[in-house]
Amino acid sequence: MDLSTGLPIAIHLETFVTQDDEETQHVFDEAGQLVKMGQTLYIRYKETSEDDGSLIPVTLKVEPEGDVKLTRGDRESGQQLHLRFSRNTRLVAHYQTPYGTIPIETITPRLNIRVKEQPVSGEIYIEYQLFAQNEHLGDYRLRLVFTA
Numbered sequence: 001m002d003l004s005t006g007l008p009i010a011i012h013l014e015t016f017v018t019q020d021d022e023e024t025q026h027v028f029d030e031a032g033q034l035v036k037m038g039q040t041l042y043i044r045y046k047e048t049s050e051d052d053g054s055l056i057p058v059t060l061k062v063e064p065e066g067d068v069k070l071t072r073g074d075r076e077s078g079q080q081l082h083l084r085f086s087r088n089t090r091l092v093a094h095y096q097t098p099y100g101t102i103p104i105e106t107i108t109p110r111l112n113i114r115v116k117e118q119p120v121s122g123e124i125y126i127e128y129q130l131f132a133q134n135e136h137l138g139d140y141r142l143r144l145v146f147t148a
Contacts (some may be wrong), residue, residue, distance in 0.1 A: 009034045012027075032146065056073055066086075109127055120147070
């Protein structure tokens, strides 16, 4: 199957955030697109903001060695989050705001990726900790399931 031009997919996304001993959960069901360029997979979709209903572009880049890069937002809005995930590795990332760039870091104790070609489907599960200026901001779990 040629995924270089993109394949429409249905996305089910669950995120769990634990901050200050309080957990919140967010669930999104969105239409998206799966694109394969070389050995790299891209999952693209627009997340509906729970605040104002605006659409926020999101891209997950799954690299051949199993690392994941997540980009949420766009330059035009003045807010863009770039996160990188690699199992058991502390990685520097950044959050672009209208007030400047904030350096952040992720530590990813768990990262699982499963992709099937027939039928096209998959799941990405990431558990990570987020830090800014060596301060622990919270623990996060992300589970994205997609089907063609």
